[in-house]
Amino acid sequence: MKLLILNGPNINMLGIRESAVYGAEDYVALCQFIKATALELGVETEIKQSNCEGELVTFIQEAYGEVDGIVINPAAYTHYSIALLDALKSVKIPAIEVHLSNIHAREDFRHKSVTAAACKGQICGLGFDGYALAMRALVDMNRQLVFKPPQ
Ligand code: DQA
Numbered sequence: 455m456k457l458l459i460l461n462g463p464n465i466n467m468l469g470i471r472e473s474a475v476y477g478a479e480d481y482v483a484l485c486q487f488i489k490a491t492a493l494e495l496g497v498e499t500e501i502k503q504s505n506c507e508g509e510l511v512t513f514i515q516e517a518y519g520e521v522d523g524i525v526i527n528p529a530a531y532t533h534y535s536i537a538l539l540d541a542l543k544s545v546k547i548p549a550i551e552v553h554l555s556n557i558h559a560r561e562d563f564r565h566k567s568v569t570a571a572a573c574k575g576q577i578c579g580l581g582f583d584g585y586a587l588a589m590r591a592l593v594d595m596n597r598q599l600v601f602k603p604p605q
Contacts, residue, residue, distance in 0.1 A: 455496075455596050457589055458521045458547075459488050460513055461503040462529030468554075475555050477581055484582060491586040495593050507537055514541040523592030524549040525585055532557070532567045542572035548595055550588035553578035 461481075464471055469480030485501050492499040500521070504510050510531065517524060524547050531538050532551070542549050549572065556579030557564040570576045574595065577584040 455523075455593065456498040456500070456521045457492070457523045457525060457592060458513070458517045459499055459501045459585065459589075460510060460524060460526045460528075461501075462510060462527060462531050463505040465527055465529055466503050466505070475560075477554070479582070484585070487582045488585055488589070491589050495589060497589070497593060499589075507531055507535055511537050511541045514538070514545055514547075517547055518545040521547060522596050523547060523589075525552055525588040525592065526550070526569070526573070527552045527554070527585075528569050532569050533563055534568055536568060538569050539572050542569060548592055549573045550591055551576040552584040552588050554581050554584065555579060 466481045468476055468484060469478060481503070488499060488501055502513050504513065510528070514524070524542070526542070526549055528535060528538050528551065532553070551567060551570045551573045557567070558578070567576060575591065577588055580587065
C-alpha cells in the first residue's frame, strides 16, 4: 500500500512561522514523523510540498493509479481552492484532510473548508498526530476493501 502525503503553501516554514499556532518543530521533523509512522504501519509513502496551487493539482493528478490514499494539508488553499477540490474529486483516491491547528477555533475565514467535501474526513487541531491518525485511517479503509468478505 502506498500513501501520498501532500502539504500546501507555507507548511515548509514550520518551526519558523507562528510557532504559537504551529509549534516549534520544523518541516523536516514533520517528514521524519510521517516516515516513522509509515514504517510502523508497513506502508510506502511519498511526501510532497508545494507553495503553488497548480503544482498541487498536478501532484494529485499524478497520483492517479499510483497511490491508495492521500493525506492532504492544503494549508491556505483549504479555504478557497476549487481547483484542488476538483482534482481530488477527479482521481477518486480516498483522501483525508489534515490541519495542524484547530481551524474552527481561529479566524472565521478558516472555518470553511472547500476541499474537505472531496475527502473521507478531516482531522484538525492535533498537530503532527493528525497526520498519523489520517494515515492509519486510510490503511484501515484499504484493508477493509481488500479483505471485504463476499456478500
Ligand atoms: C493549516 C491551517 C490553514 O488555515 C493555514 O492557512 C495553514 C495551515 C494548518 O495546518 O493548521 O497554512 O492548514
